[in-house]
Amino acid sequence: MTASLQTGLLGEARLTVAEKDTAVSHGSGGVPVFATPAMVALMENAALSSVAPYLSEGSTTVGIKISTTHSAATPVGMEVTARSELIEIDGKRLVFRVEAFDKVDKIGEGIHERFVINTEKFMKKITEKGSRQ
Numbered sequence: 450m451t452a453s454l455q456t457g458l459l460g461e462a463r464l465t466v467a468e469k470d471t472a473v474s475h476g477s478g479g480v481p482v483f484a485t486p487a488m489v490a491l492m493e494n495a496a497l498s499s500v501a502p503y504l505s506e507g508s509t510t511v512g513i514k515i516s517t518t519h520s521a522a523t524p525v526g527m528e529v530t531a532r533s534e535l536i537e538i539d540g541k542r543l544v545f546r547v548e549a550f551d552k553v554d555k556i557g558e559g560i561h562e563r564f565v566i567n568t569e570k571f572m573k574k575i576t577e578k579g580s581r582q
Contacts, residue, residue: 453503460499460533460545462491466525483523488531488557489515492547495533496561500543510543510563511571517559523551533561541565 470487472478493512529551537544549557
């Protein structure tokens with residue numbers, strides 16, 4: 450990590466809801482509206498993108514925890530925006546407040562945690578794990 454990583458960093462991610470983003474496509478529901486797993490992924494993307502420029506070369510973050518509500522449905526074709534704010538740094542653990550909005554409503558909010566990792570070491574462990582199959 451670098452010294453410039455500090456609380457208050459903001460992130461944003463957007464998408465226009467497509468059929469692939471619906472609860473039906475994700476297998477998480479029976480109606481063709483923006484899926485909760487897709488909203489969570491967009492929130493994670495907002496958080497990741499907010500801190501990525503401040504991390505040391507060879508580092509990234511991985512999501513380790515998220516607690517969200519998904520409070521309003523969004524139809525296919527409508528744009529959704531996720532926003533994040535880095536609210537806590539505890540060593541390599543980063544905590545974000547996340548929210549998502551469509552063009553009409555606030556559709557979700559929560560707390561998301563990410564952990565800073567060394568990409569090479571992380572992938573080495575995953576490769577070793579995969580070889581144990």
